[in-house]
Amino acid sequence: MTKLRVDEDSRPLSGFGAGIASFVKQVNETQRPIVLTQHGRKVAVLIGIDEYQRMQERLELLEAIYAAEAQIKKGEGVPHAEAKAMILKRWRT
Numbered sequence: 001m002t003k004l005r006v007d008e009d010s011r012p013l014s015g016f017g018a019g020i021a022s023f024v025k026q027v028n029e030t031q032r033p034i035v036l037t038q039h040g041r042k043v044a045v046l047i048g049i050d051e052y053q054r055m056q057e058r059l060e061l062l063e064a065i066y067a068a069e070a071q072i073k074k075g076e077g078v079p080h081a082e083a084k085a086m087i088l089k090r091w092r093t
Contacts (some may be wrong), residue, residue, distance in 0.1 A: 006067070027048050028048055034046040
């Protein structure tokens with residue numbers, strides 16, 4: 001995702017309904033999210049679907065890493081050599 005430019009990428013929520021097509025066009029063209037504001041406060045973010053999917057994939061990976069770290073702390077991990085053997089066995093079949 002391209003870095004958010006708050007001065008350029010903030011829009012009031014009151015204009016969202018009438019300007020939704022232009023908001024979506026801006027997100028797609030700039031590859032930057034738009035921050036929607038209400039009474040001067042940030043309330044929501046509009047992002048493109050591709051970026052949303054990338055974020056979901058990264059989140060799933062991070063959750064798997066956190067789960068693995070928790071398992072290791074509990075002593076539930078698999079030694080490297082054993083894990084490597086399991087992966088190679090699955091890969092070869």
